[in-house]
Amino acid sequence: MVEWKNGIAKITLPTPFSVGDVHTYLIKGERLTLIDAGVKTEEAWQRFNEQLAELKLTPADIEQVILTHHHPDHVGLLSYLSASIEVYAHPWNERWLNRSASLWTMEDEFYEEVYRQFGVPEEYYKSSVEKMKETLVFVPNICLTGYLYENDSPSGIEGWKVIETHGHAQGHIALWREQDGFLIGGDVLLSHISPNPLLEPPLSKDFERPKPQLQYNESLSKLAEYPIAFVLAGHGADVTDAHTLIKKRLASQHQRAMQVKNMLVHEPRTAFQICRELFPKVYELETGLTISETVAQLDYLLSLSEIKVVEGEQTLLYYAAK
Numbered sequence: 001m002v003e004w005k006n007g008i009a010k011i012t013l014p015t016p017f018s019v020g021d022v023h024t025y026l027i028k029g030e031r032l033t034l035i036d037a038g039v040k041t042e043e044a045w046q047r048f049n050e051q052l053a054e055l056k057l058t059p060a061d062i063e064q065v066i067l068t069h070h071h072p073d074h075v076g077l078l079s080y081l082s083a084s085i086e087v088y089a090h091p092w093n094e095r096w097l098n099r100s101a102s103l104w105t106m107e108d109e110f111y112e113e114v115y116r117q118f119g120v121p122e123e124y125y126k127s128s129v130e131k132m133k134e135t136l137v138f139v140p141n142i143c144l145t146g147y148l149y150e151n152d153s154p155s156g157i158e159g160w161k162v163i164e165t166h167g168h169a170q171g172h173i174a175l176w177r178e179q180d181g182f183l184i185g186g187d188v189l190l191s192h193i194s195p196n197p198l199l200e201p202p203l204s205k206d207f208e209r210p211k212p213q214l215q216y217n218e219s220l221s222k223l224a225e226y227p228i229a230f231v232l233a234g235h236g237a238d239v240t241d242a243h244t245l246i247k248k249r250l251a252s253q254h255q256r257a258m259q260v261k262n263m264l265v266h267e268p269r270t271a272f273q274i275c276r277e278l279f280p281k282v283y284e285l286e287t288g289l290t291i292s293e294t295v296a297q298l299d300y301l302l303s304l305s306e307i308k309v310v311e312g313e314q315t316l317l318y319y320a321a322k
Contacts, residue, residue, distance in 0.1 A: 031156030040076030068186025069169035072138035092171030110201035119270030167216025181229030213296030
């Protein structure tokens, strides 16, 4: 049964993805605000309407949408909502929601280049990029009404503040309410899994490749400074002890990275060679996810000077520094 608690109502929707159900949230305020918009399927739209009805609401009652990030399971129902509804998010989400021909070209060039550097064979590169593009059927084509940045207070929902929590996605944000310590976190802190630090192209060719694991660790460290009492997450159960979970996530990630360093003690390897050893059962089917996770650990180790990297004939080779 969907109900209001502390001015917030959780709506849970099915997705066709391995992550399972996704949570969206309604906030009562001067404007009825939806945080995230589920996935673009008829099943999700039906369940969305059914749960709104339990609150004696319809989609027409929603006055604005705030997105934590651009991933398909968080934006899809914008295709079903009124075309005139206002949508706010961090500006880095704009390019994914309002795709241009130049983005397609840049994205293809980016993945081809980095996959070559990481030693990913061509057949895996092609299948991985095709798989990523298949998810675009779940993404709406819209323009954002306005942008949200660190410390912004979104209009219509008094008491809430934006915290930039980049890493899992370049434009990821969370919403924080100081009066009771509530955080609507999107995918930044999940009770049952650690969000994948996904490789994304930079904003333009003039920028270096983003390092999402370092961004994510920084986001967790930032959240650790807030007196968070309760996290309403994008997936899974609510988080009732955020600070303990943050410490656990950071410690586990460091441990994974040191395991990767141990793989490099005897001989240099490409990222793809490490990826195959880390994920022997799934790297072929989930090349994009597994190479993102592998490169995340390498970026982290490089930031600590635990490993070094040299450029081979066509690929980057990583080796333990000490």
